[in-house]
Amino acid sequence: MGRRVPAVSRALDILELFLDGDGTLSAPEITRRLQLPRTTVHELVTTLAARSYLVPVPEQPGRYRLGVRTYQLGSRYAEQLDLAAEGQQVARAVAETCGETVHVAVLEDADVIYVAKVDSTHAVRMVSAAGRRLPAHCTAVGKMLLASLPAEELDERLPKDGELAAMTPNSITDAAELRRVLDEVRERGVAAEQRESNPDVSCVAAPVLDRSGQVVAALSISVPMIRWSEERQRELTGLAVEGAGRLSERLGHHARG
Template sequence: MGRLVPAVTRALDILELFLEGDGTLSAPDIVRALNLPRTTVHELVTTLAARSYLVPVPEQPGRYRLGVRGYQLGSRYAEKLDLAAEGQRVAREVAETCDETVHVAILEDVDVIYIAKVDSTHAVRMVSANGRRLPAHCTSVGKMLLASLPEEELNLRLQECGELVALTPDSITGHDALREELGTVRTLGIAVEHREANPDVSCVAAPVRDSSGAVVAALSISVPMVRWSEDRERELTELAAKGAADLSTSLGHRGGR
């Protein structure tokens, strides 16, 4: 690898400062935040403004905000972004950490569709496939995605789907019971299901958000009951949340809701 160029590093440090607070900064603000010489900051800000990476804030002399060039670069990045490919990459990283089956799924009507999957290396593991469709209410990813819907949209989808099918004796089959479960998911920010889609498997799932903060997918970790325990659930809950956050970051999400 070549060496880092100090001037470029400093310019990028300046740009990244604008991701915090109200998105406006003055040269003195930057000097204090980065502990750089005033002359250096002035030259870098002038250069960034000349290239439209920064623009002056109207009616606030001396203050700047991000310019259109950053938006253009971000838009080009978003155009090339592939949720399935990014999901597969992150799922692989999560699976390498826990050695359990990891899925990324999206919601279609009241079903989930798996768009990325990495298997556990254990002999006993969950069997599934990309493209597989399951009733959302029976899965942790589905519960996570249903819980993210606006109430009016959730009501409409449940009304149109009618009776909830049962995949196992533990599947939720009543709308009221499902609504109660989704309320818990919203409160916790994590979804769990025990033997609801497969009588031998439990899963945990966390939300994946795009640059606007909208939930566009969910990432889950599936574990055979022979390896499930309360301690393992806590461990995998944290790992699923981290994996989902990493995938969200790759989609342009900056944190928060």
């Protein structure tokens, strides 16, 4: 590995400061927060501004905001992202940690489609495949994705009342009941299902966000009932949240503290 260039690292440190707060900073604020010499900050800010990575704020003399060059780089990065490829890498890491089957899924109409999948290392495991399509209301990933929709869009995809198709005796078939469950998922920020899509499997799921903060997918961990318990559910929920968070970061989402 080559030597790191201090000046480049400091310039990047300056740019990353703009990820928090109101998006504007002055040179004295940068100096204070990074504990750098005032002259060094002045030279770096001047250089970044000359290259359009920073621009002065017209109505606030002495303050800067991110320039168009950062937007161009971010847009190019976003164009190159592949949810399936990024999801497969994260799913593999999560599966290596828990030993269970991990999926990443997206919502299409009222169904979910698995775009990435890594198998459990156990002999007894869930059998599925990337590309498989299932009714969203029968799955943890589907509940997570449905709960993330605006109310009007949810109404377009699901009936407000009436019967829903069942995959197992445990599937939710009442539309009103499903909406109550989705309210709970929305409040908790995670979803679960017990033997609703497969009579021998339970799942937990967490949301995946893109750079704009929109939920674009969900990551789930599926477990045969012989290895399912309340304690295991809590443990796997935490791993699903962590994995979904890592995938969100790969898609450009920046979680604010």
